[in-house]
Amino acid sequence: MMGKNLEVATFGGGCFWCTEAIFKRLKGVESVMSGYSGGKRENPMYEHVTTGATGHAESIEIKFDPNIISFKDLLKVFFATHDPTTKDRQGNDMGTQYRSVIFYHDDSQREEAEKYIEEMEREKAYENPIVTEVSPFENFYKAEDYHQNYYDNNKSYPYCSVVIGPKIKKLMEKFGEKVKDNYK
Helix, strand or coil, X not given: CCCCCCEEEEEEECCHHHHHHHHCCECCEEEEEEEEECCCCCCCCHHHHCCCCCCCEEEEEEEECCXXXXXHHHHHHHHHCCCCCCCCEEXXXXXXXHCEEEEECCHHHXXXXXXXXXXXXXXXXXXXXXXXXXXXXXXXXXXXXXXXCHHHHCCCCHHHHHHHHHHHHHHHHHHHHHECHHXX
16 A cells, blocks of 8 residues: 555444445445444443444444545435435444534544535435434544445345345446445
8 A cells, every 4th residue: 555645534334344334345445344423321232232322333444546536426425325214223233323424634524524415416416315423533433343245244144134235236237337446
């Protein structure tokens, strides 16, 4: 990674197994790490976050090359691969830890996220209003090792095939040209 000017994006879009599996497949994405962001508890563990009491959302930290994929392209994939209209819920996963949230790292990311949300609302891209939070990045704590690369390590697990598989299919249909060759 020497010589590359990488940027960081942090998103929460429900279960981090899902979001990690999607974003790691994109050209220009150097790494994706599952973790916890947006809460006050330091060094939380999964059993703490899953209670909803920590304030953290299951999140991913994306390191990307803006010369290959833009932050706006990441936003497009983010909004197309989860439901940004359900508060504190994605499918059967419920609680504040599954909220839809963009943790912006600078004013440029905040402005781009707010502008894109306004654009989608104006175009009535969704039947219901978008409830995605746009919040300042404060912290990110890496999730336990068994959560990293979960989908690719557990494809036969029912949750992976029933919930994540269709999201990957949607990614391929809508953004196939942005997917790394080794994932096609």
